[in-house]
Amino acid sequence: MSAETGSLYIWYFKVYVRKLIKTWDNKDKVIEDIYNNGYLPPGAIMQDRLEKTLQQFLGNSASRIIKTGQDILMEVDQEVLEPVLTEFISNPEISLTVLKGLSSGGSSAGSKEAGSMIADITGKNISFSLFLKVRLREGQTNKNQAAILSLLAQSYRRAGFCLADHGPENKLDPGAGTYNQVIGFDGFDIKLSLEDEIINTVFIDTSPARIIKSDFFYDLDIDQLIAYMGRFDYNAGIFGELVFCQAVEELLQLEIPKRAKYIRMLMSELFRMINHLEYISNISNILDYDIARNLALLEKEKILRTTEIITGARVIPNYMRIGGVKADIGSDILKKLKRQLPLMYKKIKRIENILVRDFVLVERTTNIGTITKQLAAEFGISGPNLRASGSRYDRRKENDYLSYGDLHFTVPYGRKGDCLERISIRFAEIYQSIKIIGQVVSKIPMGPVIKKINLLHLDLNLSAFASSVECPHGEMKIFGELEGKTLQSLAVFGPSKSSLSLAGTLLEGSSFEDIRLIIASLDISGGELMEYCY
Amino acid sequence: MLLILKKTIYILIIVALNLYVCTYLVSKLSSRMELRRGYRMTRVGGIGFPAIRFLSYLGKKANMNIWIFLLFIFSLLIWTVAPISPNLVLVDMDSSLMAAILFIIIIIVLNLASQLTTRYRLIMGEVSRKMIMVLSLTIPIFLSIVSIMLVNRSFGFKEIVSLQHVYWNIVYQPLGFIICLVSIVLMLKIFRLNKNGVPGAAGFGEHEGNGISRMIMKFSEYTIVTFLIYMTVLLYLGGYKNLFFIKGEIMLGIKFYTVFIFSLFAGKALGNIEDYRLFFRINFKFLIPLALINFAVTLGFFIARNIYGLL
Numbered sequence: 001m002s003a004e005t006g007s008l009y010i011w012y013f014k015v016y017v018r019k020l021i022k023t024w025d026n027k028d029k030v031i032e033d034i035y036n037n038g039y040l041p042p043g044a045i046m047q048d049r050l051e052k053t054l055q056q057f058l059g060n061s062a063s064r065i066i067k068t069g070q071d072i073l074m075e076v077d078q079e080v081l082e083p084v085l086t087e088f089i090s091n092p093e094i095s096l097t098v099l100k101g102l103s104s105g106g107s108s109a110g111s112k113e114a115g116s117m118i119a120d121i122t123g124k125n126i127s128f129s130l131f132l133k134v135r136l137r138e139g140q141t142n143k144n145q146a147a148i149l150s151l152l153a154q155s156y157r158r159a160g161f162c163l164a165d166h167g168p169e170n171k172l173d174p175g176a177g178t179y180n181q182v183i184g185f186d187g188f189d190i191k192l193s194l195e196d197e198i199i200n201t202v203f204i205d206t207s208p209a210r211i212i213k214s215d216f217f218y219d220l221d222i223d224q225l226i227a228y229m230g231r232f233d234y235n236a237g238i239f240g241e242l243v244f245c246q247a248v249e250e251l252l253q254l255e256i257p258k259r260a261k262y263i264r265m266l267m268s269e270l271f272r273m274i275n276h277l278e279y280i281s282n283i284s285n286i287l288d289y290d291i292a293r294n295l296a297l298l299e300k301e302k303i304l305r306t307t308e309i310i311t312g313a314r315v316i317p318n319y320m321r322i323g324g325v326k327a328d329i330g331s332d333i334l335k336k337l338k339r340q341l342p343l344m345y346k347k348i349k350r351i352e353n354i355l356v357r358d359f360v361l362v363e364r365t366t367n368i369g370t371i372t373k374q375l376a377a378e379f380g381i382s383g384p385n386l387r388a389s390g391s392r393y394d395r396r397k398e399n400d401y402l403s404y405g406d407l408h409f410t411v412p413y414g415r416k417g418d419c420l421e422r423i424s425i426r427f428a429e430i431y432q433s434i435k436i437i438g439q440v441v442s443k444i445p446m447g448p449v450i451k452k453i454n455l456l457h458l459d460l461n462l463s464a465f466a467s468s469v470e471c472p473h474g475e476m477k478i479f480g481e482l483e484g485k486t487l488q489s490l491a492v493f494g495p496s497k498s499s500l501s502l503a504g505t506l507l508e509g510s511s512f513e514d515i516r517l518i519i520a521s522l523d524i525s526g527g528e529l530m531e532y533c534y
Numbered sequence: 535m536l537l538i539l540k541k542t543i544y545i546l547i548i549v550a551l552n553l554y555v556c557t558y559l560v561s562k563l564s565s566r567m568e569l570r571r572g573y574r575m576t577r578v579g580g581i582g583f584p585a586i587r588f589l590s591y592l593g594k595k596a597n598m599n600i601w602i603f604l605l606f607i608f609s610l611l612i613w614t615v616a617p618i619s620p621n622l623v624l625v626d627m628d629s630s631l632m633a634a635i636l637f638i639i640i641i642i643v644l645n646l647a648s649q650l651t652t653r654y655r656l657i658m659g660e661v662s663r664k665m666i667m668v669l670s671l672t673i674p675i676f677l678s679i680v681s682i683m684l685v686n687r688s689f690g691f692k693e694i695v696s697l698q699h700v701y702w703n704i705v706y707q708p709l710g711f712i713i714c715l716v717s718i719v720l721m722l723k724i725f726r727l728n729k730n731g732v733p734g735a736a737g738f739g740e741h742e743g744n745g746i747s748r749m750i751m752k753f754s755e756y757t758i759v760t761f762l763i764y765m766t767v768l769l770y771l772g773g774y775k776n777l778f779f780i781k782g783e784i785m786l787g788i789k790f791y792t793v794f795i796f797s798l799f800a801g802k803a804l805g806n807i808e809d810y811r812l813f814f815r816i817n818f819k820f821l822i823p824l825a826l827i828n829f830a831v832t833l834g835f836f837i838a839r840n841i842y843g844l845l
Contacts, residue, residue: 288723288806294567360805363812513809 047072047128053093058084068131068464069250070399075133078144085155088121096121096130099156100380101477101493104531115141117148118479118491124377127398131466131479158379161501164203185519186526188500197512202504209529221485222248223322223455230316232492234527235278236271239471241320243478246401247467248322251482256451260324261403262444267319269433274303275472276426280351282520283423287361292354299347309333324450338441345434352427365419369506369518372417379502382495383474385522388425389417395470407439419521458485471495473523494528541624549613553756556794557584560727563798588749596745601648606750608644609757612637616764617691619774619783629689634765635676641754642669661751667724668758670817671717674825675762678710681832682769695773702772709828711770713821718762722801725755763793
């Protein structure tokens with residue numbers, strides 16, 4: 001072998017080694033990117049496409065169209081709202097036909113703006129939202145809001161409910177005497193007129209829930225606000241905190257530790273179970289199944305005690321933090337939880353057998369309060385209520401937030417969309433939650449539970465943040481704007497509002513004996529109805 | 535005259551005591567099944583809970599009318615026809631069973647009459663709806679009672695009880711007993727006796743009637759249920775017949791409370807049937823046909839035995 005050939009071999013070897021090292025580096029980078037969600041999420045391509053389309057068609061009308069987290073924010077003035085909405089509906093390339101939520105912008109006392117309204121609009125096959133922020137004209141806020149609502153009501157059926165609720169001219173006179181008022185609901189009243197015990201017209205008044213003033217978050221730092229977010233869904237307090245923390249983390253591009261993600265999933269599922277068990281106990285109470293009600297409450301109490309040990313609170317946990325969670329969970333609690341799971345499954349199965357196999361309940365709940373797929377889409381229903389009507393949509397699968405992608409679980413769905421289906425879906429979701437908790441407990445990695453950041457030096461330009469989670473009632477969204485350290489606006493789009501807007505339609509034509517059952521089967525949380533600034 | 539007064543006082547004391555114990559049992563059983571081991575009120579009141587409840591009714595404003603007054607009278611009068619022991623009966627007549635049926639119907643009709651107008655402008659108020667359901671539930675019970683009359687060939691309580699010295703009537707009429715028991719359980723569910731202050735299916739309910747008038751209505755509801763249980767015990771389970779060395783009166787109490795507690799527990803496991811459609815499906819497609827079959831079979835045996843002398 002000549003010296004030339006030898007050097008050639010050496011050269012080949014060097015090239016090979018370099019190549020190998022390069023690939024190895026890349027591999028690491030790929031793994032790192034996957035871990036840090038460096039790759040685009042599945043909906044990002046659609047999001048890009050919609051953003052460009054909106055820029056192309058409505059770029060002149062809107063003052064800004066930007067991405068906020070995994071959603072899009074479009075800001076328009078009140079004057080140009082009508083052509084914008086027409087374009088949303090009529091343009092096949094945009095096709096934003098579903099109004100999911102509507103909220104006041106809630107400008108804080110220190111805000112520079114006069115006021116605004118934020119609409120959460122989406123399409124039928126889109127998994128993200130367009131937040132349409134409408135800046136109000138100078139002058140009377142209430143009048144301007146009513147004008148916007150009437151414009152929205154022309155395009156979206158869901159807005160009709162808000163118009164009847166908020167619009168001054170459509171309000172029924174409670175003293176007229178022809179309407180009966182049904183009391184005992186959290187956060188809203190129902191007034192209805194009857195004809196032969198069949199409900200003729202329904203008016204749902206959510207004014208009892210409008211209790212928070214515009215300075216709800218005035219003078220509070222964002223980390224202080226977490227404790228208040230739980231109040232937006234007091235049946236499952238963790239989700240308000242989670243969605244808020246997630247949104248801020250997304251804005252700050254903060255990657256939280258893996259253990260914190262797992263703990264968040266664990267807590268979410270525990271609170272989901274708590275909410276569903278509360279739902280079952282409510283239904284049992286209305287249908288007078290005392291044994292089932294007591295068993296459901298007993299199971300709920302057991303889970304509440306676990307959450308109390310972990311978080312220190314039962315209703316509003318104040319457990320989430322920006323960058324992770326407040327405290328770690330001890331291994332003894334996890335072991336105990338794992339031991340309890342099979343027993344919990346057995347007991348909940350027993351409750352299901354008592355309830356769902358009973359012919360009285362089946363007869364009572366079949367074909368009552370039926371939500372069809374189309375109706376659910378029109379009113380922007382989400383969560384178990386949507387899944388009961390036949391759509392297999394779950395934010396945990398679609399968005400893959402936290403680490404739900406690592407776990408195996410199925411999304412239960414029904415067909416008919418009646419009360420019975422909605423009850424059965426809750427049971428199926430509890431079983432899936434038990435399955436998820438089992439996996440979380442066995443897979444939970446070691447490590448820190450919070451990425452500590454100093455929020456004191458936070459100095460941001462006006463920037464919007466948005467996020468969404470799958471809460472037990474449906475899809476909970478948050479939208480806000482942050483400048484410096486202070487919040488400029490905050491809107492929480494709870495799924496219960498959509499469900500309540502549909503309740504009126506469901507009640508019309510049904511028997512007055514079914515009012516409580518239909519409302520309870522929709523699982524409306526009074527906290528989510530909270531609004532300010534109207 | 536003194537004897538009648540003595541009997542009246544005895545019967546009144548027994549009825550009042552039973553009412554007290556029944557109310558206590560209802561609240562205690564419900565509270566024992568609750569998660570926190572009892573409603574707070576029950577724990578505070580303890581054995582005196584029914585008395586506290588009675589006082590709480592008195593403290594409210596009431597709209598009395600003539601129907602409420604009559605309701606109270608008839609709810610007491612019904613106990614005059616049923617024998618508590620062979621000697622302790624105020625009106626001893628041959629057709630006491632017929633009188634009892636008549637009294638039950640009168641109580642239900644009076645309940646209806648007192649609540650025909652509602653403040654909610656519905657066709658019927660919550661109480662009226664309940665009472666109409668109860669009225670239709672009495673149909674299978676009365677059909678079963680007629681079958682008992684055919685078996686024993688008598689209209690009187692005392693005679694029917696005395697005829698059960700060998701076998702209780704439950705042996706001859708098991709289906710009739712089941713029908714009576716199911717109807718009583720359903721009545722308990724309809725009256726919602728174990729749920730104080732809980733609004734009805736549509737959230738109206740408990741606002742109708744307050745104070746002493748509400749108390750009298752509640753008393754009449756208790757009377758209907760307890761009297762029907764008492765009647766079932768007399769007609770099917772041998773009534774105040776001695777069992778070996780145990781005295782008849784004690785046996786009567788044991789039987790009465792066994793059936794009462796059983797009905798309470800059965801009611802806990804069942805869902806409510808306040809829904810009209812469902813209720814009529816259960817009653818008219820299950821209970822009444824079953825009662826008719828029972829009656830037809832009994833009638834067949836009666837004709838074969840008494841007219842043709844076959845059996």
